[in-house]
Amino acid sequence: MQRTAPPHRPNRAPRPPRAPRPIRLGRPGLRLRLAFVALATMLLVFATRLFELQALDPGGYAESAVSNRLNTMAISAPRGDILDRNGVALARTVNSRRVVADPLLVTDPAGTAGLLAPLLKAEPTKLAEKLTYDGHSRWVSLASHIPPETWREISKLDLPGVFSEAQPKRTYPAEQVAANVVGFVGSDGHGLAGLEQALQDRLAGKDGERIYERTPNGDVPIATAGERGRQAVPGQDVTLTIDRDLQWFTQRAISTAVAKAGAETGYVIVMSPRTGEILAMATAPTFDPNRPGKSKAADLGNRAVTDVFEPGSTAKVLTAAAAIEEGVATPGTKLTIPGSLNRSDATFHDHVPHGTWRLTFAGIVAKSSNLGTILVAEKMAPAVLAKYLRGFGLGRPSGLGLPGESSGIIAPVDDWSGTQRYTIPFGQGLSVTAPQAASVFATIANGGERVTPQLIKGFTDADGHFTPAAAPERSRVVSSRTARMVSNMLESVVSEEGTAPTAAIPGYRVAGKTGTAYRYDERCGGYCGYTASFIGFAPADDPEVVVACTIQNPVNGHFGGQLCGPVFTEVMKFALASLKVPPTGTKPPRLRLAW
Numbered sequence: 001m002q003r004t005a006p007p008h009r010p011n012r013a014p015r016p017p018r019a020p021r022p023i024r025l026g027r028p029g030l031r032l033r034l035a036f037v038a039l040a041t042m043l044l045v046f047a048t049r050l051f052e053l054q055a056l057d058p059g060g061y062a063e064s065a066v067s068n069r070l071n072t073m074a075i076s077a078p079r080g081d082i083l084d085r086n087g088v089a090l091a092r093t094v095n096s097r098r099v100v101a102d103p104l105l106v107t108d109p110a111g112t113a114g115l116l117a118p119l120l121k122a123e124p125t126k127l128a129e130k131l132t133y134d135g136h137s138r139w140v141s142l143a144s145h146i147p148p149e150t151w152r153e154i155s156k157l158d159l160p161g162v163f164s165e166a167q168p169k170r171t172y173p174a175e176q177v178a179a180n181v182v183g184f185v186g187s188d189g190h191g192l193a194g195l196e197q198a199l200q201d202r203l204a205g206k207d208g209e210r211i212y213e214r215t216p217n218g219d220v221p222i223a224t225a226g227e228r229g230r231q232a233v234p235g236q237d238v239t240l241t242i243d244r245d246l247q248w249f250t251q252r253a254i255s256t257a258v259a260k261a262g263a264e265t266g267y268v269i270v271m272s273p274r275t276g277e278i279l280a281m282a283t284a285p286t287f288d289p290n291r292p293g294k295s296k297a298a299d300l301g302n303r304a305v306t307d308v309f310e311p312g313s314t315a316k317v318l319t320a321a322a323a324i325e326e327g328v329a330t331p332g333t334k335l336t337i338p339g340s341l342n343r344s345d346a347t348f349h350d351h352v353p354h355g356t357w358r359l360t361f362a363g364i365v366a367k368s369s370n371l372g373t374i375l376v377a378e379k380m381a382p383a384v385l386a387k388y389l390r391g392f393g394l395g396r397p398s399g400l401g402l403p404g405e406s407s408g409i410i411a412p413v414d415d416w417s418g419t420q421r422y423t424i425p426f427g428q429g430l431s432v433t434a435p436q437a438a439s440v441f442a443t444i445a446n447g448g449e450r451v452t453p454q455l456i457k458g459f460t461d462a463d464g465h466f467t468p469a470a471a472p473e474r475s476r477v478v479s480s481r482t483a484r485m486v487s488n489m490l491e492s493v494v495s496e497e498g499t500a501p502t503a504a505i506p507g508y509r510v511a512g513k514t515g516t517a518y519r520y521d522e523r524c525g526g527y528c529g530y531t532a533s534f535i536g537f538a539p540a541d542d543p544e545v546v547v548a549c550t551i552q553n554p555v556n557g558h559f560g561g562q563l564c565g566p567v568f569t570e571v572m573k574f575a576l577a578s579l580k581v582p583p584t585g586t587k588p589p590r591l592r593l594a595w
Contacts, residue, residue: 077205079170080235082182082195084244085279085457090174090182091196091289097151098167099142103133105161112159116142119154131161145169172289177248180302181240181281181402181455184289193292193300195455197403199238202459208232234462241277241457246270249574251282254549257567258284261532262555267304267434268567270575271546273442273537276451276472278400278435279545279575305398305405308431309531309552312517312560313368315427317440319377320365321448321486322388325478328379331362331489334595337372344418348374351516363593366492368499368514370426377425385425386413391477392443392450398435399452399472408432428517438548441535444490445511445543448483450475487511491540491588500561503536503568507583508576511543512536512568514560519553529553534564538572539584545575 082091099120106112113127120127120143130140144167151164170185183194189204191197209229250268258266270280283303287295323329337357341348350370357369364372377385389395395410409431416424423429435453443450452472460466478486490511494503499514515533520526535548549564549571557563575581 076166076168076189077207077232078168078234079185079189080203080205080237080460082203083237083239084178084242084247085240085277086243087239088174088244090178090240090242090244091170091172093168093170095148096145096167096169097148097164098144099146099151099154099162099164101131101140101142101163102138102161103131103140104138106131106133107160112162115157115159116154116162119150120146174244174248175288175290176286177244177251178240178242178281179286179289180283180300180304181242182289183403184292184300193403194302195238195240195402198401203235203238205235206233236462237460239457239460239466241272241275241279241455242281243279243578246575246578247280247282250280250571251284251286253567253570254282254551255284255286257549257563258551261551261557261563263551263563264529264553265303265307266549266551267307268550268571269304269434269438269546269548270571271438271442271453271548273445273543273546274451276439276442276453277457278453278455280571281435281455301404302402304434305400305402306433307552308406308408308433309519309550310428310430310517311432311437312427312515312531312533313370314437314440314513314515314533314535314560315430315432316365316368316373316425317444317486317490317513318388318392318394319373319385319425320361320489321392321444321478321482322380322385323361323376324485325388325482326380326384329361329376331360331485331591333361333376335359335361335364335372335375337364337369337375341371341374341422343374343422346419346422348422358595360592360595362489362492362591365489365513366495366498366593368493373426374422377422382416382421383413386410388477389424389430391475392440393436393452394430394432394440398433398439400435400455402455405435406433408436427515431520434548434550437533437535437550438546441513441537441548442546443477444483444486445537445546446483447480448476448478450477487540487543488589488591490536492591492593494536495588497593499559500534500536500565502561502565503534505538505569505573505576508538509540509584509586509588510536510538510572511540514565516558516560521553530558532558532560532563534560534568536568536572538576539581540588541586542584544579544581545572547572547575 079093081089084090109128109131112131113124116127117124127142130142181194183191183196185196186192191200208231211229250270254266254268267283269278271278281304285299287299292300337359339355348371359372361376389410394408396407397405420429439453451474454472456469458466458468490513491509492498493513494500494510500512503512504510512534517531518527519529519531521528531552532554533550537543537546547568549567551563554563
């Protein structure tokens with residue numbers, strides 16, 4: 001049977017439109033359209049960024065990009081050497097290496113430690129701990145200041161993760177010789193004491209720097225990018241006035257004397273009166289600047305310039321010079337000296353009990369009479385004596401420029417107490433430093449002209465150019481005639497009639513003075529113990545060398561002639577021989593000491 005179409009129904013309602021089919025992401029055409037949109041967006045962002053870089057701030061962005069690649073490396077300036085007057089090194093810098101490691105790169109910590117331990121003189125177990133990566137640190141120090149030859153042995157082992165870096169080392173070849181003068185440097189290379197500290201700027205020079213571009217993933221320089229920076233300026237070498245051999249002998253002499261006397265400290269200064277040059281400055285106890293941490297902190301400074309003490313009878317040379325220069329006395333002036341003197345509600349005595357003495361002024365100095373000195377000083381106003389004390393350099397730094405140097409203690413003359421009026425002339429009631437005391441005798445030895453003490457001969461730059469230190473200041477304190485009279489009086493001190501016959505040197509004329517003073521000590525809140533000293537020069541009629549010895553708080557004896565006289569003799573003999581100073585062949589004057 002044939003199927004026929006349904007009859008036409010003209011009044012039937014139309015069908016509603018079909019809903020759109022959902023988009024299927026997997027269809028190829030749509031994916032292409034989305035990729036095109038993403039690409040267009042990315043190009044728009046890129047174009048915007050390019051516009052910012054090229055149109056808005058091209059220089060700033062370029063500079064920022066370069067700066068992110070730049071690395072700056074400091075270039076340390078070589079530190080200058082410290083030399084004695086003959087060019088012998090007292091301090092110098094040598095090449096050394098620091099051994100470091102990156103534990104992340106170490107493949108076998110235990111094996112690497114086993115190979116390094118004997119070369120670094122270290123414990124293998126502790127090295128292995130350092131070489132084991134802890135997840136954080138990629139830099140560890142294994143050893144410091146190893147010699148270059150040791151690093152060469154290590155580098156031959158080709159150990160992964162083990163490297164080295166330059167680490168200059170400051171050394172002191174003379175060890176304890178002149179240690180308190182030279183000083184030492186800290187771990188950062190800065191001077192911490194002595195001339196190392198005082199001359200830091202000259203010795204250290206100026207560090208340079210190297211600026212270069214590096215790769216993004218490390219510190220490897222980009223060879224084609226070039227580099228810039230500035231060269232380091234090496235520090236200057238410093239030549240001292242110190243003579244190493246004389247310094248060594250002086251150091252040994254004072255160390256032995258301090259130990260023998262059971263003393264607390266002591267110092268000796270050897271000086272040229274004509275030039276003001278310090279030829280030796282030794283203290284005891286001292287230290288080894290190669291290992292400063294092994295010594296007491298109190299021994300690391302320079303007590304010769306930091307300690308202040310009452311000079312005692314060595315100061316009588318000041319009173320003698322002032323009295324003769326002012327015309328109130330001569331070496332032959334006769335004085336009658338009782339067993340005691342009452343002044344300003346105080347009673348004064350000499351160091352030994354005695355009846356009435358009839359002495360000349362020369363005899364007063366030879367026998368170190370406090371009472372006779374008072375009688376002479378009373379002929380001058382206190383202000384006159386104070387003027388000479390200042391003129392001889394007391395009450396101000398000596399001029400050496402060492403760290404911590406004291407000015408000494410001298411009260412203004414208007415503040416002198418009633419007793420100071422009488423004690424200062426014989427060396428109590430004022431305080432000095434060792435260089436100040438030595439300078440007084442150097443002034444007399446130099447014919448009454450004071451020459452500022454100095455430690456520096458000059459400086460040498462990296463090109464070898466030597467620049468002498470500034471000439472020392474000179475000032476006339478007393479006339480040459482007065483200085484000669486005082487010198488003749490001081491020769492009597494080392495005679496058999498004086499207080500220091502042990503300071504005599506056969507064949508040479510020697511002038512000097514003993515000193516014994518009560519020692520003020522803050523620990524006991526007053527005077528406890530003694531300061532013993534002897535200062536002199538030779539040849540007395542043509543002086544070349546001044547030697548000043550001071551011993552603090554001795555137990556076995558306390559007189560200056562007894563303790564410091566022998567030190568003076570030893571050091572002076574060595575100095576005269578090493579400087580090749582011949583005897584003058586003249587005879588000392590025979591001054592009348594009593595009447």
